[in-house]
Amino acid sequence: MSSNTANQTLRTRYSAEVKDILKRYPDDQKRSAVMPLLFLSQKEGLQATVSVMSEIAQILDISITQVASIVGFYTLYYSHSGGKNRIQICTDLPCALRGADDFADKVCEKLGVKLGETTEDGEFTVESVMCLAACDKAPMFQVQNGDGITYHERQTISDVQAVIEQLGNAEIDKSPEGAE
Amino acid sequence: MTEYLLLRHRNRGEENIADLDTYLSLGGFEAYERVVTTMTPQEVIDIVKASGLRGRGGAGFPTGVKWSFLSDRFPRYVVANSDESEPGTFKDREIMEQNPFQFLEGLMICAYAAQAEVAYNYCRGEFWELTQVLESKVRQLNDRGLLGRRIFDTDYSLQINHHLGAGAYICGEESALLESIEGKLGQPRLKPPFPADRGLYQLPTVVNNTETLTNVPLIISRGPEWYKSIGTEKSCGPKIMCLSGHAKHPGNYETPLGITFRELIFDLAGGIRDDKALKAIMPSGASAPFLPASDEVLDTPLTYEDIPKIGSQLGSASIILLDETVDISWAALKTMKFFEHESCGKCTPCREGTYWMYHLLGRINSDKAEQADVDLLGEVAQQVVGKCLCPLGDFATSAVFSGIELFQQDFNLHIATAVNGKDDSNTK
Ligand SMILES: Cc1cc2nc3c(=O)[nH]c(=O)nc-3n(C[C@H](O)[C@H](O)[C@H](O)COP(=O)(O)O)c2cc1C
Ligand code: SF4
Ligand code: FES
Numbered sequence: 001m002s003s004n005t006a007n008q009t010l011r012t013r014y015s016a017e018v019k020d021i022l023k024r025y026p027d028d029q030k031r032s033a034v035m036p037l038l039f040l041s042q043k044e045g046l047q048a049t050v051s052v053m054s055e056i057a058q059i060l061d062i063s064i065t066q067v068a069s070i071v072g073f074y075t076l077y078y079s080h081s082g083g084k085n086r087i088q089i090c091t092d093l094p095c096a097l098r099g100a101d102d103f104a105d106k107v108c109e110k111l112g113v114k115l116g117e118t119t120e121d122g123e124f125t126v127e128s129v130m131c132l133a134a135c136d137k138a139p140m141f142q143v144q145n146g147d148g149i150t151y152h153e154r155q156t157i158s159d160v161q162a163v164i165e166q167l168g169n170a171e172i173d174k175s176p177e178g179a180e
Numbered sequence: 181m182t183e184y185l186l187l188r189h190r191n192r193g194e195e196n197i198a199d200l201d202t203y204l205s206l207g208g209f210e211a212y213e214r215v216v217t218t219m220t221p222q223e224v225i226d227i228v229k230a231s232g233l234r235g236r237g238g239a240g241f242p243t244g245v246k247w248s249f250l251s252d253r254f255p256r257y258v259v260a261n262s263d264e265s266e267p268g269t270f271k272d273r274e275i276m277e278q279n280p281f282q283f284l285e286g287l288m289i290c291a292y293a294a295q296a297e298v299a300y301n302y303c304r305g306e307f308w309e310l311t312q313v314l315e316s317k318v319r320q321l322n323d324r325g326l327l328g329r330r331i332f333d334t335d336y337s338l339q340i341n342h343h344l345g346a347g348a349y350i351c352g353e354e355s356a357l358l359e360s361i362e363g364k365l366g367q368p369r370l371k372p373p374f375p376a377d378r379g380l381y382q383l384p385t386v387v388n389n390t391e392t393l394t395n396v397p398l399i400i401s402r403g404p405e406w407y408k409s410i411g412t413e414k415s416c417g418p419k420i421m422c423l424s425g426h427a428k429h430p431g432n433y434e435t436p437l438g439i440t441f442r443e444l445i446f447d448l449a450g451g452i453r454d455d456k457a458l459k460a461i462m463p464s465g466a467s468a469p470f471l472p473a474s475d476e477v478l479d480t481p482l483t484y485e486d487i488p489k490i491g492s493q494l495g496s497a498s499i500i501l502l503d504e505t506v507d508i509s510w511a512a513l514k515t516m517k518f519f520e521h522e523s524c525g526k527c528t529p530c531r532e533g534t535y536w537m538y539h540l541l542g543r544i545n546s547d548k549a550e551q552a553d554v555d556l557l558g559e560v561a562q563q564v565v566g567k568c569l570c571p572l573g574d575f576a577t578s579a580v581f582s583g584i585e586l587f588q589q590d591f592n593l594h595i596a597t598a599v600n601g602k603d604d605s606n607t608k
Contacts, residue, residue, distance in 0.1 A: 024341040029381055031363035035346055039305075060363075073365045073524075075347035076305045093466065093514040094268045094424035094500050130349065130518050131267040132306050135500075136423070136430035142306060149308035 007051045010059065014040055018059065030060045034070050038077050043146050047081045075129075076144065083118040083125035085167050086144040087111075091128040094135035103139035104128055106157050111164070123168060143167065185418045186394050187434045189278040200320050203281040209326055211400035212285050215292055217332050224293040228396065230404035232416035237261055237352075237389030238464070238495045240415075240484040243396075247293050249376040250384045256296040257385040259361070260287050260393055262303040263345055263352035266465035267518055268498035271420040271432050272390035276303075276310055279394065280317050286393030288327070288338060289400060294386045297337050302357050305346040315342055349522035353570050354387040356524065367526045368570035389496070391420060411437035415483035419497055425462075426453045426503040435482075442478040445501065456503040460587070463487055464495025466515045467575035469582030470508065491582070508587035509594060512579040513541040519576035530573035533564035537580060547597040554591050558584055 010018055017040055025032035034056060041052045053067040060067075071077040089104045104115065108126055111119050118125040134140045137153035143163065152163055184190045188197055195202045203209070215224055229244025250256060260283070264272040275283050291299045303311045318340045321327040329337045345351045348366045355369035358380045379385020395417055399407045408416050415437035421444055424430045428450035435444065441461060445451065452458050458473040463482075469492045471477045480486050487494045502511060520538040525531045540557040543549040561577040568574065584591060 024343070026381065029362065032343075032361055034363040035344065035360070038346070039308075039344060062363075069365060070363070073348065074305070074345070077346055092267045092518060093462075093511060096514055097425040097500070097502065097506070098430075129347075130521060131265060131269075133264045133270040133273045133304070135268055135270055135425075136432070148312075149306055151306075151309070 007055055009044060009052075010037065010041060010055055014043070031062050031066075034060060034062070034067060035074070038067075038071065042077075045146065046078050046084075046086065046144065048077050048079060076149075084123055084145055086125045086127060087141055088127045088129040088132075088144060089141040090130070090132045090134065090138070092131040092135075094131065095138035095140065098138035100139045103155070103157075107141070107160055110157065110160065124164065184434050185398055186275060186282070186391065186420055187279065187432065188282065190434075197282070198278055198280055200281060200317070200324070207401065208281055208397075209285055211397040212288050212292075212326070213332060215289050215400060216334055216336055221293045221295050224289065224400070227404050228293070228399060231395075231399040231407040232404075232414075233392065233395050233399060233407065234415065234484060235389055236391035236395075236419065236496055238266070238467075240494065243388065243392055246376065246388070247290070247386055249374070250294055250386065251377045253384055254295070255298070255383055256294050257380040257383060258287065258291045258294050258296045258299045259354075259357065259380065259385060259387045260299070260301040260390055261352060261354065261357060261387055262301055262307065262390045263349075263357060264307075264390070265304055265349040265352050266467060266496060266498050267515075268424045268462070268465040268500045269422050269496055270424075270498075271422050271496070273307065273310065274432050275390055275394050275420075276307075276314060280314060282397055283390055283394045284314075284317065284321065284340065286396035287340065289396050290386060290388060290393055291338050292336060294384075296386070297339065299338065299340045300343050300361060300380070301340060302343050302345060302351070302361060304351075305344050308344065311342050311344055318342075348524070349518075350524040350570075350572060353572065356570070357387065358385065365524070367524045368572075370569065391496075412481065412483050412485075414485045415494075419482070421482065422496075422498045423449050423501065424499070425501040426456065426458070426506075427451075427501050428453050438481045438483050440479050440481050441499075444482065444499070445478070452501065452503050454503075456505065458501060459504045459506055460502040460508060460511075462500040462502070462511075462579075463497070464493045465498035465500065466518050467571075467578060468493040468495055469578045470502075470511075470586055471582075472586050507545075507593075508583045508590040509541065509544055512583040513538070513545050515579040516541050516576065519572065523572065523576070527567075527569045527573065529564045529567040530569075530576065533560055533573065534576050536560045537564075537576065541580075544591060544594050547594050547601060549595060549598055551595055554584065554595065 021033050021036045037056045048071045054064045057064040057067050071079050091100045091104050115128050134153050139155050140153040143150050197203045225244050225247045233243045234240040262272050327338055343361050350356045351360045351366035353368050356366040360366040375385040375387050410417050419437045421433045433448050461471045471492050480490050484494050516538040520534040523530045523534045537560050540553055561580040564573050565577045
């Protein structure tokens with residue numbers, strides 16, 4: 001994909017947000033906006049595609065390589081495609097002391113995947129992640145998707161079931177047939 | 181503790197202080213108004229110095245002293261460190277969720293003292309929802325004229341922006357955090373120069389932890405003498421102790437600095453889950469040595485000066501409890517998994533060392549290791565410690581050194597199982 005075909009999604013569909021983000025940093029330090037712009041681009045899908053990265057590079061007058069290195073460094077950006085919803089279960093030591101590893105296994109079983117895998121319908125990727133600053137409320141996980149990141153704490157497997165159904169239903173509800 | 185000072189929302193009978201009008205009605209922003217309208221920046225710095233407040237982000241550096249180090253160049257910046265990613269730490273989040281205005285007021289007073297007109301609050305990316313709420317709180321402050329141009333009709337102007345991280349523990353290290361705001365990889369800078377001289381965009385910058393800043397309005401409104409009367413001589417003030425792992429009641433406990441582990445764990449948190457015996461304590465998350473649960477340790481006060489005497493650190497008081505069922509070599513493995521994942525890769529000893537220590541601990545835990553592997557683990561840690569650009573490398577070796585030294589039997593058990601397994605397969 002050549003850079004002149006870089007899309008204009010952020011600048012057309014989210015022009016107010018882009019302006020608001022740029023205002024947070026000095027005029028001669030536009031590069032600072034690369035992280036918030038990557039988060040903004042996730043509204044259209046979690047994967048930072050070449051066209052997304054080249055649009056951000058254009059907005060900020062930096063190279064696409066610089067944008068790609070940011071995507072590679074920070075774990076909440078993705079260069080590869082995955083599920084629409086990323087279920088990220090904390091299995092770090094404090095949570096593990098309260099049963100997080102078992103919990104993660106059960107969530108995987110429920111969705112029929114292994115840690116790091118995506119369900120066949122492309123809805124969910126299940127991952128194990130490091131401490132999320134909720135250690136006293138284990139087991140817990142966060143869901144990252146186009147709407148941002150949401151915490152789910154003190155979870156049981158039936159709570160997870162409900163979250164999964166709700167996220168699945170939200171998708172169905174968006175299609176005209178899914179609405180009542 | 182009769183009165184909460186940081187977790188003020190927990191004071192019985194008080195209303196929701198995350199609501200601006202309620203916070204104002206309880207005297208909120210009076211300290212800020214007094215500072216901006218009647219005090220010089222130097223006077224504010226002197227008060228904070230006199231209070232004895234020390235940084236709550238881990239290192240315990242005197243806050244007022246840090247503010248007085250700023251180079252004489254402008255513009256300047258102040259940055260709140262709300263990255264909160266140390267395993268076992270969850271206090272800054274409760275502050276920002278439940279008592280956001282006291283934190284913001286502290287940040288604003290700090291900005292005035294530093295003569296900065298722009299402040300950033302750097303939140304870890306996972307605090308995505310919380311950050312949206314905080315942004316709306318900042319808009320409210322702008323609408324009320326507490327932020328913006330010519331505040332209280334003075335010449336002082338201030339703007340607060342939020343910057344979200346995106347999942348990298350190392351961005352909690354202050355220079356990596358500043359790189360991250362600059363839109364670069366979150367990798368630590370060589371120090372010196374320190375942020376007070378060359379910080380954000382190479383300009384003089386104060387970086388303080390969220391909890392540190394939340395203390396500041398109290399110090400202004402009630403005075404440094406009052407503040408110094410809480411805690412010990414060298415560790416003043418209230419502190420939020422994050423208790424996790426096998427506590428009966430895990431959670432945040434606000435206490436004066438200087439209460440003992442025993443008081444915290446057994447009097448406040450109900451003891452150990454299922455009434456098991458306590459085996460070990462990690463007083464500073466994944467980053468500091470294990471402590472055995474001896475009487476000497478349990479009777480040690482939680483202060484910056486006392487915990488080093490028994491071989492560990494207070495850090496940000498992220499206290500992880502391990503009961504008698506825990507295999508310390510497994511806890512070390514979990515800890516190393518964290519550091520192996522979070523090493524930013526800038527220096528070889530840390531990048532390679534955490535990788536090898538993680539794999540050796542994996543071998544040990546799967547009963548495939550020999551004594552030579554445990555020895556090698558110690559040697560690798562020796563190659564890492566003191567040879568890295570930032571403290572993360574040293575942090576990664578804490579669990580290895582202290583685990584092998586204090587809980588050798590846990591490692592030996594795996595070695596013995598491995599040897600027996602081999603014998604079995606030989607005879608078959
Ligand atoms: C690897 C590493 C991670 C750190 N993480 C945090 C953190 O999450 N939050 C924090 O406030 N300080 C963290 N620090 C300490 C900061 O570098 C810095 O000392 C602190 O923000 C200063 O604020 P204070 O003086 O108010 O404590 C970390 C340091 C290191 C080396
Ligand atoms: S010690 Fe580790 S985390 Fe720190 S700069 Fe070096 S590689 Fe990065
Ligand atoms: S260890 Fe899971 S949230 Fe901290």
